[in-house]
Amino acid sequence: MTPLLFLVVAVRAWNIGNYPFPNDDEGTYLAQAWAVQHGELAHYTYWYDHPPFGWIQLAGLSWLPAWLLPDLPTFVHGRIAMLPVVAAGAALVFVVGRRIGLGRPAAAVALLLYGFSPLAVTLHRQIYLDNFAVVWALAAFALALSPRRHLWHHVAAGSAFALAVLSKETIAVLLPVLLVALWQGSHRRTRTFSFAGFGSGLVLTGLFYPLYALLKGELLPGAGHVSLLGTLKFQLGGREGSGSVFTDGTDAHRLVLDWFARDPYLLVGGCAAAVLALAVRRLRPVALAVVVLVAVGLRPGGYLPQMYVAQLLPFLALALTGLGHAAIGRLPARHRKAARLRLVRPLAGTALFAAVVVAIAPHWYAKDRTTVLGDDNGVYYAASAWLRTTPVGDRARLRVVTDGVLWLDAVAAGYRPGTGAIWHYKLDQDPAVTAKIPRGWRDIDYVVSTPALRGERQHLPTLRDLFAHSDPVASFGEGDGRIDVLKVRKQGEQ
Structure with missing residues (x-):
């Protein structure tokens, strides 16, 4: 895994300041991290639109690039700070792959699919809270599926998922999927304790956010101040939607077309694989994650942010690789008649990997080349x-x-x-x-x-x-x- 991580991070780091074009969200999150570091107010008035843990993490990571490279624009400092987040996410894709039954080569393929998708290469360079949330969510899945089935692993899974939600609240839709993973990862005799421990970790960690709002007198709506529940009501029902994904000309339709233009292979292949992988018990958690995230993204009238697909990418890579691994696993380990074909599964796996590379490599190379050589900034x-x-x-x-x-x-x-x-x-x-x-x-x-x-x-x-x-x-x-x-x-x- 380690050489692959170096390769993945190197592709992200190469030309990170020059592509893609920065947007105000990146500036906002970095300014909020700066406010945490300096005890000052950022330019963006905080109104509980996102929990604060994402830019608290960014504050802990961004000071070093700013200190080492003070002459660079500040948004580049923030992008460099995202590289450890990229490494952690890619490593956890490998770990979750192993814990859903993939062999080391298959888990490495999932890491590569995740690491070199043009969508991932672009989005992981940018300062988005979703990138932090994905890391904590993957950590929660890895802990819930721990082969040791230790109670404290399940408590930690709850805490990790709470930190994912406190990084970016939209990832909370994966809670039912994580419960399925916990059901599979716990022993039937101690499952009650596992779920109790998971719930304790989730609630006790997650309560810091509403407690913060309560202590500031901003939990409930009222005159003259922002509020957590008032913002939540706006986010769920008062925000202008992006339109239907299936209606030509809407913001959601244009955004999804842009995603497909960048990487149709992982999106289509991963979604199709997820539907089929629902029939394979060990793959069900990652398949359900794809189904849930896609269903939320396709809901009519909802708001679809540009970076939403970042939450989907690791589960697409795992579902696609997992289905291929399961299909190869159904082949006989050795050919009964031909002595030259004694190792059927390794040969089939190699052939499948080669076919995938031949199919996607030209498109991915062209898109990733634009990213690592672009000069927009x-x-x-x-x-x-x-x-x-x-x-x-x-x-x-x-x-x-x-x-x-x-x-x-x-x-x-x-x-x-x-x-x-x-x-x-x-x-x-x-x-x-x-x-x-x-x-x-x-x-x-x-x-x-x-x-x-x-x-x-x-x-x-x-x-x-x-x-x-x-x-x-x-x-x-x-x-x-x-x-x-x-x-x-x-x-x-x-």
Whole structure:
């Protein structure tokens, strides 16, 4: 497993800062990790939209890249911090594969399918909470299926799954599947104790989050504050959906088409294998995980996030490999008539692996090559360097508007968090910010115009005014992906 892990991590690390193009979610999670490290407020108001454990973990991992490579843009520090998460997830795919009955070669194939899928290579580079949640969920499955059937393994499985939910709440849909795995992994004489221990670990660990909200007076909805239950109600029933996956033109339809364009083989093959693998008892937990996650993703009217498929990928790889392993296992171990074909199963396994490689390798190579050689983010490198190095006066007294990705770079350059470095969305949305800029756009000095800002200016009046009353002083890149630094014209300037 170890050489394969080095290979998988190397593919993620190669060109990690230059592809794919960063988005505001990455900036938000990294800023929240920075807030944990420094005891400050991030640019994004916390309203219980996600549990905090994901960026607490990110805070523990991201300080080292920031210390070793301070001149890189901050989002690159966050992406480098995701590499240990990638290694842990890939190792746990191997471990879970072994615990559902795969031999070492088959478990290694599952690791490779997971490690080199173009979807995984791209999503694992980005700063997503789902990547943390998947690691803890896989750890929970590995503990629930432990061959030692130790009670404390089952208690730890409950705690691990609670940490998965506290990293990204959407993975909670896998709880019934994990209970199936625990049923299979426990001894019938001690199963009651195993489930009690699992429940104790799950509840006692998971209760930290509602306890945190209760102690802050933010568990129940009320006037003048956010709340855990109020946000949960919004997430379940009040949030605008992505439309039906099966309706042309909806956000969900476009997103799923993008997933299939990147890797149709693992998605189609893994889903088909999961349906067939339901008939194989030892494969049932991973097959059920695929079925449940796909059913949740296909529900009509729900919200389908871009990174949702990251939760599905390890179980697709395990289901596909597990079904092939089970099919080969039904062959005779030795051919009865031909002495030259004494080892039927190894030959069949090798042939099946070769067929899979021939089928998927050209597509995967092309997509992964784009990832490891792409150069989409030079504009963010240049804008980050401009913020840090260009003489503009006393940055502690100036105000600059940025998107979520560059906000932390502005803070690192010396602009005051929140009132000096201002996230563009808060110009018209946050009373604490608007109180500091009573004259609106006239109180701003610079705007770092990124694609995200230009896409929002029609919806935010102050941002629209800033674009109308500013001039470019620096420009990086060209076309829709360019970044412009705009200086706001002051009174009397032409």
